[in-house]
Amino acid sequence: MSHANLMNNYFNPNSVYTEEDFRRRFRMRRHVFEHLLCDVQQVNPYFQQKRDIAGRPGFSPYQKVTVALRMMAYGSPAASMNETHGMSESTCLDTLEQFYDTIVQVYKDEYLREPNQEDLNRLLRKTEDPGFAGMIGSLDCMHLDWKTCPT
Structure with missing residues (x-):
């Protein structure tokens, strides 16, 4: 059923x-x-x-x-x-x-493979546009300054 x-x-x-x-x-x-x-x-x-x-x-x-x-x-x-x-x-x-x-x-x-250099370059270009340059390797964005962070 x-x-x-x-x-x-x-x-x-x-x-x-x-x-x-x-x-x-x-x-x-x-x-x-x-x-x-x-x-x-x-x-x-x-x-x-x-x-x-x-x-x-x-x-x-x-x-x-x-x-x-x-x-x-x-x-x-x-x-x-x-x-x-x-x-x-x-x-x-x-x-x-x-x-x-x-x-x-x-x-x-x-x-489910590791990204190659071409993949990394494409991903880095995508993250630069919204202002997240260099985001690969730091998925939690802890390296970014966030003035209004609630914690």
Whole structure:
């Protein structure tokens, strides 16, 4: 039932929520979610739907990825996922761990690498415009003078 609700709300052609609602709730566009889902399913069999010992279908890939993303994006506790997605705390934590590991495995070379010199130069140029010159290496901006700092 949780899977059917999720599909009816967000993924079916005549879904309850619009593309704009999807982007606000998931913090990404639907096609990005679908691409991510496809990638994690291909690499990790955990994200493929299986049947339990009684022959009932387990959690769908959509449910698993949704739970992992919600926990990451909103800092939702695993225990709260039972109410909305019908997934136990331990299953949510397993799903989150599998998701993290799979994302690193799939996207590490392209997105999770250290910046090269070209990347650093581009980032430094971007930070100069709003007045944050030399910000690379000091993400907390402690080297900047802030006269009206509240602390």
